[in-house]
Amino acid sequence: MLDFNKLAGQLPDLSRYLTEETLANRQKLQVAQELLRQAIDQQPDWLERMESAGSGLGFSPAVPLEPLTTRVTIPPAPPVHTVLATDGSQISPSHHEAVYCYLINIGYVLLHYGSGRLPRLDSIPEVFYQPQDLYQCRQWGIRTEEWLGHRRTQLEATILAELATDWRGAGLPEPTVALVDGSLTYWFLEGLPAPVRSLILTPIFEAWQVCQRLGVPLMSYLSAGRSLEVMNFLRLGLCPHLVPDCQSHCDGHTEGAPCDKLKPLRDTTLMQTWLEPGQRGPLWRSTHRILEHYGEQQVVFCYVNVGTEIARVEFPVWVAAEKKLLDQGLSLLLAQVEKGYGYPVALAEAHNQAVVRAGDRARFFAMIEEQLQRSGLGQLLPSAKESRKRESLA
Secondary structure, three states, X not given: OOOXXXXXXXXXXXXXXXXXXXXXXXXXXXXXXXXXXXXXXXXXXXXXXXXXXXXXXXXXXXXXXXXXXXXXXXXXXXXXXXXXXXXXXXXXXXXXXXXXXXXXXXXXEEEEEOOOOOOEEEEEEEEEOOHHHHOHHHHHOOOHHHHHHHHHHHHHHHHHHHHHHHHHHOOOOXXXXXXXXXXXXXXXXXOOOHHHHHHHHHHHHHHHHHHHHHOOOEEEXXXXXXXXXXXXXXXXXXXXXXXXXXXXXXXXXXXXXXXXXXXXXXXXXXXXXXXXXXXXXXXXXXXXXXXXHHOOOOEEEEEEEOOOOXXXXXXXXXXXXXXXXXXXXXXXXXXXXXXXXXXXXXXXXHHHHHOOOHHHHXXXXXXXXXXXXXXXXXXXXXXXXXXXXXXXXX
């Protein structure tokens, strides 16, 4: 039980710390703004410095694909359009239950505007219990609980592509966007063997390619983003060396280095001072090493002032390459944020369809136990620990 009286005594120290950090960040923001002005005036030179550094950098700066002065007012959404979205949730396996298995639930929505068509909101649950679903991942040192998260990411992309295929198959060419929540840079791939990365990424990229063929821009929405990629680009202006090389000049460490003065300032803090509501900033290409495995499906992003916050919007490079798709996707996304009072309504509804609550978990395993009883397998019971946790003597 949480003792709130003991907790209350720690909060004044937290408040003092946050006050000090706020004052320090204001000074860092002024430095970042000055660096941005320098980068605007010398953008080709900065890009040349970044290219000359190569793999010598100990951080990952984003590459601007447009002039840093870019501020584009996003066009309004057309009256008739459609929005697709998916989100997922899961029930993790437990050795204490009667059966060791897990469940993935993918929520999806199709929202139609201006056409009078009814929306579709539903979820697709799937139970995984075969040995290849539970134990194949362990040969690569991946726990089953982690593996089901990777499978969920795959299913979110696959089902989104299926929705786009069904929708386009209806022969209605109205503007459409496909939305997912979270980053398209899958950090969990770091350190995984090449066969595993391929096994995970192949169905995801196939889904992206389906959206590309159908002319449906795929976009991910990141609220309250903590990315430092733009800040990392500005760090180039703080390096006193002609060719930035963290390994040679700073022993491979960036903590305490001359370029470390901007931490922990985030991209969104700077963009808040740069973008007006309804505007996007320049397009950037991520350079994280994990993206070397993405092949042609590189990730591009931009920051958008949606009114309530600065959101990071990511999309495959083929969306950025076609202005019509990019404008279409961003206009429909911004309209979704406005309809959702600060967050895309399609993603919120997809989450509501997908979410698995504590009561759902209990009912799921209770259904399994009932099925075992009907099948004559009543000897398969939860562990004594699990049975005891379901009751209380207090």
